[in-house]
Amino acid sequence: MNILVANDDGIKAKGIFELVKALSTAADVYVCAPHVERSAAGHSITVRQGLEAKEVSYENAKLALEINGTPADCVKLGVLILQERGIKIDMVFSGINHGGNLGTDTHYSGTVSAAIEGCICGIPSVAVSVEGHRPKHFEVAAELAVQTLQKSVGRLDGKTVLNINLPDVSRHELKGVKITTLGPREYDGWFQNKPAEDSGEPQYWYSGKPVVYDNLPEHYDVIAVQDGFASITPLHYDFTNYELVDEVKSWGIE
Helix, strand or coil: CEEEEECCCCCCCHHHHHHHHHHCCCCEEEEEEECCCCCCCCCCCCCCCCCCEEEECCCCCCEEEEECCCHHHHHHHHHHHHHHCCCCCCEEEEEEEECCCCHHHHHCCHHHHHHHHHHHCCCCEEEEEECCCCCCCHHHHHHHHHHHHHHHCCCCCCCCEEEEEECCCCCCCCCCEEECECCCCCEECCEEEEECCCCCCEEEEECCEECCCCCCCCCEHHHHHHCCCEEEEEECCCCCCHHHHHHHHCCCCC
């Protein structure tokens, strides 16, 4: 198999290195990742400047491209460049992200968006994240990524992303794996007002700690990870609310 690995923390991040290392034991791995951190880039793509793809040396990868674009750029361009070189990508993996990508945060996540871009290219995709800003236990996520690869081959279609999140715990501390749905992801104190160092003018910085929930259903991804489990949530890029299609038709908007 040929796997393309991307991320949003940048090509030099520890998480992507550990993911490439693990996946290379089961497949040929190709890296296409941003040259700098592009966290919370969402599904943005670059349209007003040219993209550069610089080939770099990368341990455990057959080929690595450092791209001056967004995570979605890296997958879109990477698949094309590899295709031109006669390499057909069978799966896309994104991560391992330094921080969780749970619930409503998936809409902001460059990690998840890179995986969704894989689906837009018709390729089954997986996003992998570890909770916390400075996670330590990437090896647990890497093991789960390899197991997911082995279990999903031939079963995961090209329209679906498996969004994997783990608490930052060791293997023996992990309570298990739950198949989940997206839940709410809220923060205490979203913005902090801090004066700019150069001018003293007020600036608002996105901040805050995730809200801890005690009254939500167990099938939500945020609850699974909060309770010490790994969560796997199947996602797709079709935002259509099918239950309302006929209802909106009946409104007679002309």
